[in-house]
Amino acid sequence: MQQTLYDKLWERHVVRQEADGTALIYIDRHLVHEVTSPQAFEGLKLAGRKPWRVSSIVATADHNTPTQHWDEGIKDPISRQQVETLDANIREVGALAYFPFKDARQGIVHVVGPENGAILPGMTVVCGDSHTSTHGAFACMAHGIGTSEVEHVLATQCLIQKKSKSMLILVEGGLGKGVTAKDVALAVIGKIGTAGGTGYALEFAGSAIRALSMEGRMTLCNMAIEAGARLGLVAADDVTIHYLKDRPFAPRGAAWDAAVAYWRTLHSDAGAAFDRTVAFNAAEILPQVTWGTSPETALPITATVPDPAKENDPVRREGMERALAYMGLNPDMAIQSIKIDKVFIGSCTNSRIEDLRQAAAVLKGRKKADTVKLALAVPGSGPVKRQAEAEGLDKIFVAAGFEWREPGCSMCLAMNADRLEAGERCASTSNRNFEGRQGPGGRTHLVSPAMAAAAAIAGHFADVREIL
Amino acid sequence: MEKFIKFEGLVAPLDRNNVDTDAIIPKQFLKSIQRSGFGPNAFDEWRYMDHGEPGMDHGKRPKNPNFVLNQERYQGASILLARSNFGCGSSREHAPWALADYGFKVILAESFADIFFNNSFKNGLLPIVLPKAELDALFGLVEYTPGFKLTVDLQAQLVARPDGYAIPFQVDPFRKECLLNGWDDIGLTLRHAEAIREFEERRQQTQPWLFA
Numbered sequence: 001m002q003q004t005l006y007d008k009l010w011e012r013h014v015v016r017q018e019a020d021g022t023a024l025i026y027i028d029r030h031l032v033h034e035v036t037s038p039q040a041f042e043g044l045k046l047a048g049r050k051p052w053r054v055s056s057i058v059a060t061a062d063h064n065t066p067t068q069h070w071d072e073g074i075k076d077p078i079s080r081q082q083v084e085t086l087d088a089n090i091r092e093v094g095a096l097a098y099f100p101f102k103d104a105r106q107g108i109v110h111v112v113g114p115e116n117g118a119i120l121p122g123m124t125v126v127c128g129d130s131h132t133s134t135h136g137a138f139a140c141m142a143h144g145i146g147t148s149e150v151e152h153v154l155a156t157q158c159l160i161q162k163k164s165k166s167m168l169i170l171v172e173g174g175l176g177k178g179v180t181a182k183d184v185a186l187a188v189i190g191k192i193g194t195a196g197g198t199g200y201a202l203e204f205a206g207s208a209i210r211a212l213s214m215e216g217r218m219t220l221c222n223m224a225i226e227a228g229a230r231l232g233l234v235a236a237d238d239v240t241i242h243y244l245k246d247r248p249f250a251p252r253g254a255a256w257d258a259a260v261a262y263w264r265t266l267h268s269d270a271g272a273a274f275d276r277t278v279a280f281n282a283a284e285i286l287p288q289v290t291w292g293t294s295p296e297t298a299l300p301i302t303a304t305v306p307d308p309a310k311e312n313d314p315v316r317r318e319g320m321e322r323a324l325a326y327m328g329l330n331p332d333m334a335i336q337s338i339k340i341d342k343v344f345i346g347s348c349t350n351s352r353i354e355d356l357r358q359a360a361a362v363l364k365g366r367k368k369a370d371t372v373k374l375a376l377a378v379p380g381s382g383p384v385k386r387q388a389e390a391e392g393l394d395k396i397f398v399a400a401g402f403e404w405r406e407p408g409c410s411m412c413l414a415m416n417a418d419r420l421e422a423g424e425r426c427a428s429t430s431n432r433n434f435e436g437r438q439g440p441g442g443r444t445h446l447v448s449p450a451m452a453a454a455a456a457i458a459g460h461f462a463d464v465r466e467i468l
Numbered sequence: 469m470e471k472f473i474k475f476e477g478l479v480a481p482l483d484r485n486n487v488d489t490d491a492i493i494p495k496q497f498l499k500s501i502q503r504s505g506f507g508p509n510a511f512d513e514w515r516y517m518d519h520g521e522p523g524m525d526h527g528k529r530p531k532n533p534n535f536v537l538n539q540e541r542y543q544g545a546s547i548l549l550a551r552s553n554f555g556c557g558s559s560r561e562h563a564p565w566a567l568a569d570y571g572f573k574v575i576l577a578e579s580f581a582d583i584f585f586n587n588s589f590k591n592g593l594l595p596i597v598l599p600k601a602e603l604d605a606l607f608g609l610v611e612y613t614p615g616f617k618l619t620v621d622l623q624a625q626l627v628a629r630p631d632g633y634a635i636p637f638q639v640d641p642f643r644k645e646c647l648l649n650g651w652d653d654i655g656l657t658l659r660h661a662e663a664i665r666e667f668e669e670r671r672q673q674t675q676p677w678l679f680a
Contacts, residue, residue, distance in 0.1 A: 015660065015663055015664055015667045016660060016663050018642060020640070020641045020642060022640070022641075022642040024657060024660060024663070024664070026664070026667055026668065026671065028678050035498050035499075035560075036559065036560065036561070038501035039501065039502070039503045039561075042501070042503075043503075047654070049654070052664075053668075055679065063498075064499065076499075078499040078500070078522055078523075079499055081499075081501065082499050082501060085501050120677070120678065122675070123678065128559055128561075129558070129559055130557065130558045130559040130583055132559075143583075144558075144559035144583050145559060145583065145586075146559055146560070146561035146564075146583060146586060146587035146590065147503075147561040147587075148561060148587065148590035148591070148653070149586070149587075149590070151654065152653055152654050152657065155654045155657075155658070156654060156657040156658060156661075156664060157664060157668065158657055158664055160642070160653060160656075160657065162640070194486060194553060194556055195486075195552060195553035195556070195579055195581070198553070198579060198580075198581065198582055199582065228553065228556065228581060228582065229582075230582050230583075249680075251677035251680060255676060255677045255680070256677075258676075258677070259675070259677045262675065294486050294488075294556075315483065315484065315485055315551055315552075316485065318483075318484070319484055319485050319486065322484070413490075413495050413558075414495060415495050415496070415498065415499070432488075432490070432557060432558075434488045434490040434491065434557060435488075435490070435491060435513065436490060436491070436494055436513050437490050440494070440513060440519050
């Protein structure tokens with residue numbers, strides 16, 4: 001019988017299954033960061049349990065780490081305590097790899113895992129972080145878990161799960177100039193809604209997806225959670241295999257050949273049945289900007305802010321009115337007329353080398369508008385930062401008036417010092433525009449790195465296609 | 469974990485879609501390395517007039533009179549009436565920790581985000597999906613009935629209104645057993661340690677590169 005990629009991955013990880021479909025799923029890779037792990041390590045210790053397989057663990061500190069003045073350490077004492085707690089836990093327990101604060105390979109956990117070859121096709125990957133869906137780009141069953149489940153995986157190497165339904169997101173054709181994986185992700189969420197994927201595993205397929213780099217595929221799968229889906233998937237192909245070759249934890253020699261032979265089976269069979277299919281024409285996807293406080297409020301750059309008066313559902317209408325008030329916007333104003341105060345290029349969604357190249361291509365030879373108070377470029381990891389510097393991208397950012405920072409989660413969720421002040425408006429390449437996400441009272445508009453760069457130059461949202 | 473069998477409690481309404489985990493517990497409180505003490509900061513940005521930080525005396529902070537949970541009539545509420553896509557956003561288990569610590573035992577909603585839904589069960593917080601029409605009726609009843617209570621019977625899978633009308637709900641049999649008995653997932657899974665070990669050995673033979 002024809003199987004979907006999700007069927008194959010699921011079937012190969014079932015340790016045992018109950019009659020009601022509840023299954024014990026084996027976990028190959030466990031990514032760990034400082035925010036969601038301390039209570040899990042503590043629980044493990046209190047119960048007198050040992051980790052099942054420490055060689056499955058890859059850990060780094062990212063959420064609380066500052067992005068400047070590393071020589072001064074972490075000033076916030078409770079942030080520092082959380083990072084030190086991770087240090088102590090990993091020292092005690094062990095790991096396949098640990099990239100602590102200030103390490104040359106430290107960075108955002110979802111950037112660090114793949115770039116070290118620690119995420120391999122066919123794996124199950126979990127982390128106490130919802131954006132673990134990122135790793136579906138490698139044909140991995142990858143999703144976020146809570147702290148109780150972090151402890152469960154530490155103790156048993158398994159998770160108790162039920163199989164999700166499957167949804168095929170088919171994107172055929174070529175993406176237009178200036179249109180990126182981020183725009184595809186926002187257009188998909190704009191169409192199916194932030195709960196559209198709830199209960200589903202999404203597979204992204206079609207010629208536009210095959211044409212994406214691994215960086216682009218990671219951006220897309222990263223945002224699967226913003227559509228409510230447990231996970232996102234892209235089939236393994238030459239792009240995947242080429243990306244992994246010679247990465248530090250990728251197999252070598254005969255093991256590489258055996259692995260590649262297996263990886264080539266990691267795609268949905270022709271004719272495999274999905275519970276739902278949603279099709280997009282790549283050529284029709286325009287650069288996107290969100291206007292509200294949910295990622296589903298994505299609109300093309302050419303659009304205007306919607307009018308709640310035209311919404312019939314009272315709960316939705318009130319939600320729109322609340323979002324407009326919070327965001328300080330009026331119905332029917334052009335998206336391009338919205339002025340910004342800050343720009344953030346970074347996060348597990350858009351801080352990889354290709355993202356920085358796309359932003360730098362727009363910024364080269366240009367300067368941010370004077371009205372833009374702060375523009376941050378925060379690479380996703382030490383290696384991304386060094387690669388960007390080797391290509392001279394840092395100089396382009398700095399010449400354009402950006403600050404070039406050390407790696408970390410930074411202003412995506414503002415757990416460190418990088419944040420918006422109340423009322424400030426930001427063009428952000430991150431993944432969530434919730435109230436207060438980037439700082440209390442802060443107003444976030446989600447965009448691609450190229451669109452963030454375009455907004456930085458114009459001082460308001462602008463159509464990057466007219467700049468490139 | 470504490471057993472959950474049958475429960476009667478005061479209902480409070482939160483009439484909005486897409487209540488996200490950043491709203492349920494803002495990130496500055498995620499720096500704690502404890503599992504408890506998040507209740508005073510549940511819905512912090514909506515609940516207080518000032519900006520909250522860890523270590524403050526939250527009892528002395530000015531409360532937002534317009535936030536529904538601050539109304540006198542909803543003090544002591546243990547059942548939260550919500551709308552669709554409740555708990556969307558991050559995987560932070562601090563969200564169910566905060567809600568449980570606040571005093572909630574049950575959340576009624578049209579739909580829940582997946583990770584939040586999972587996390588709730590691990591903390592004795594029962595998320596129940598109800599049809600929109602039933603929720604609409606409940607929102608009306610709560611508004612016009614001071615002291616409105618519901619009885620949630622997990623064994624019978626019923627949410628009973630004071631007028632005797634009972635709404636059936638679905639719950640996964642495995643999760644139901646765990647809640648009814650107060651079972652610890654890890655202990656349950658470790659009963660299958662032998663099966664896990666065998667699976668792992670087979671995997672190591674067929675895909676040795678995963679164990680390098």
